[in-house]
Amino acid sequence: PDSAWLFNLNGEKVVSLEFEQALQYRFVKSEDSSIVSQVVEIVTANGEKLSSPITLCFRVPDNFTVQQTTSDQPDCKTVKRNGCLAFQNNNDSEKNETEEWKCEDRNLKEKRIEGRRVVCGVTPHLTSFAILLSSSSESTGLC
Secondary structure: OOOEEEEEOOOEEEEEEEEOOEEEEEEEOOOOOOEOOOEEEEEOOOOOOOOEEEEEEEEEOOOOOEEEEOOOOOOOEEEEEEEEEEEEOOOOOOOOOOOOOEEEEOOOOOEEEEEEEEEEEEEOOOOEEEEEOOOEEEEEOOO
């Protein structure tokens, strides 16, 4: 797959994409306090559906952590996920005054691209995306 950076109006690299089709994008303003990244709306250049899932990577604040592991017992591990790749759910026939975001990928990966810390998620479709603060926990072992 190809990869590319999306730049905001200040010329800052804020979103990295891995894709196999020509894409178009625009940045969208949001007042939602649970969003910790830039919001980007992405569509295929020819209006077709994606041929395969794409990876979206967003720059996030330095204090944002993908997950925290807590363990009070030797045989118990609890992983708290702090965010998700979310999309704006525009499938409702009635337009809501408030934005409705739906988590797409809760298994975010943290990595560095060209020296920049990013958080990545995978999606099989296109619309408006952002990294959303959300909380979920998984326990393993004898919890």
